[in-house]
Amino acid sequence: MQRLAPHLCVVGHPNKGKSSMVSTLVEDDTVQVGLESGTTRQADSFYFKWHGKTLLQLTDTPGFQRPHQVLDWLTSVAVNPAQRPARIKEFLAEPTHAARFPDEVALLTPIMAGAGILYVVDAAQPVTAADEAEMEILRWTGQPRMAVINPMTVGEERTEWLGTLEQYFQWVRVFNPLTADLPARLTLLRAIGELRLGWSDAMAELCAGLEQRQQQRLKDVSIRLAQYWCEQMDRREPMHALHRASGLKAEEILRQKLDDAERQWFHSLLDLWHFQSTEVDRIADWALDAHNLMRTETWYLWGLKQKDLLLVSAAAGAAAGLAIDVGLGGASLLLGAVSGGVVGSASGWLATKQKPGQRWGLFRLSQEKTFIGPVKHPNFPLVVMSRALSFVQQLWVKPHAERSAFTLHNTAEQWDRSAQIQLLKWVKTLQNGRWKSHHQQALAAWIQSQLSARLERFMAAEKDRTWLM
Numbered sequence: 001m002q003r004l005a006p007h008l009c010v011v012g013h014p015n016k017g018k019s020s021m022v023s024t025l026v027e028d029d030t031v032q033v034g035l036e037s038g039t040t041r042q043a044d045s046f047y048f049k050w051h052g053k054t055l056l057q058l059t060d061t062p063g064f065q066r067p068h069q070v071l072d073w074l075t076s077v078a079v080n081p082a083q084r085p086a087r088i089k090e091f092l093a094e095p096t097h098a099a100r101f102p103d104e105v106a107l108l109t110p111i112m113a114g115a116g117i118l119y120v121v122d123a124a125q126p127v128t129a130a131d132e133a134e135m136e137i138l139r140w141t142g143q144p145r146m147a148v149i150n151p152m153t154v155g156e157e158r159t160e161w162l163g164t165l166e167q168y169f170q171w172v173r174v175f176n177p178l179t180a181d182l183p184a185r186l187t188l189l190r191a192i193g194e195l196r197l198g199w200s201d202a203m204a205e206l207c208a209g210l211e212q213r214q215q216q217r218l219k220d221v222s223i224r225l226a227q228y229w230c231e232q233m234d235r236r237e238p239m240h241a242l243h244r245a246s247g248l249k250a251e252e253i254l255r256q257k258l259d260d261a262e263r264q265w266f267h268s269l270l271d272l273w274h275f276q277s278t279e280v281d282r283i284a285d286w287a288l289d290a291h292n293l294m295r296t297e298t299w300y301l302w303g304l305k306q307k308d309l310l311l312v313s314a315a316a317g318a319a320a321g322l323a324i325d326v327g328l329g330g331a332s333l334l335l336g337a338v339s340g341g342v343v344g345s346a347s348g349w350l351a352t353k354q355k356p357g358q359r360w361g362l363f364r365l366s367q368e369k370t371f372i373g374p375v376k377h378p379n380f381p382l383v384v385m386s387r388a389l390s391f392v393q394q395l396w397v398k399p400h401a402e403r404s405a406f407t408l409h410n411t412a413e414q415w416d417r418s419a420q421i422q423l424l425k426w427v428k429t430l431q432n433g434r435w436k437s438h439h440q441q442a443l444a445a446w447i448q449s450q451l452s453a454r455l456e457r458f459m460a461a462e463k464d465r466t467w468l469m
């Protein structure tokens, strides 16, 4: 049996989520969704490529415009069932039809060239005569057909739709492209593989690849996050060079470096997940207004409000206790915050002197240098980690059709105390130059367990929400 990549045409009324299906199934957020209905477009093909091989092709179509007239034309002469596909080919061959029925010609052409059919309905309205005409035309093509109910709204008409769809389609499935998680996508992809002899191998390969990728991504992203977090925790800039290079204040430059590093890290993951056009709303994209910039409580704490300053712990007393547990050298800083006064200027506690012979990155210092950074505020490690984890969690569960921006959440204050203490201890080790590879591994393992737990919780909640037929 020849191994083939399934090719399906996605057909249905405007605004029923056809393009959304395509976007989620092929993991491409450049597929245009929400286009004005009635806009005639060409049928566009999208491909799911795996290690350079196409394993699935989906053709997004504008949908039927004049199904009654087409069916009338098809039935205007008597044809027996075996001749129906040939009759559709005659319809396509009729020279005037490209102008009279552009949408129908656009969608029937790839189908008659061998594509299967994915018919999308939302089942919210009763079945109309036009719907039946469409389904009848699709049946005449003789091509493998699957109907997918996109449960966009809760309607009363599902039973009627189900009974009708089952007469015209070999398979009827429910799939919501805006919420579909990996198990839901795998189920649909496997069903597609069963539609035609020769398709199942490609779908089995794709599904196995996707499952394996999920495991690999969890490991990779944990290692990357550990690396990124360590870099942020230890980020420092030599003061003199900075002053010469620009008129900017040293704190401002450090802030920008931290901010750029976060942005770059997020974008590197967006690339890995093939998100090309979905935005990240980083909230604390600092307004470059010098007055606000210099208020430690606005930039240091990455957008936290003053009342949230002590996010490491809900109560001021507990925060002080935490600082003692960790043995933070900068406890006086934290205690300053506890007693109500937030440090007025960053420079007092950001500047660190390093002696000749000490290492800075790859270089050994030849003379004493003053650095800005690393940030020693005890909230900082938790906020950086929390933002990154919240971003990864969203990345993990967002289907490509779901185009709302990624938003960052800070949940560090809800973490258990031992996790907070562990992170702060790691930072201390890192900033004191005692960081070893076993610390790095322990950090990556901690991140992986955090991510797994979050994802499991999310999947369990998603299962409860899924509408099962």
Ligand SMILES: Nc1nc2c(ncn2[C@@H]2O[C@H](COP(=O)(O)OP(=O)(O)O)[C@@H](O)[C@H]2O)c(=O)[nH]1
Residues within 6 Å of the ligand: 012, 013, 014, 015, 016, 017, 018, 019, 020, 021, 032, 033, 034, 035, 150, 151, 152, 153, 176, 177, 178
């Ligand atoms: N609430 C909700 N909206 C959806 C769902 N599927 C698609 N949409 C939205 O409906 C609009 C039309 O979707 P689109 O995929 O472009 O439909 P098409 O015209 O059939 O290609 C877009 O704004 C989608 O975000 C769904 O399951 N639930």
Ligand SMILES: [Mg+2]
Residues within 6 Å of the ligand: 015, 018, 019, 020, 032, 033, 034, 035, 060, 061
């Ligand atoms: Mg569309």
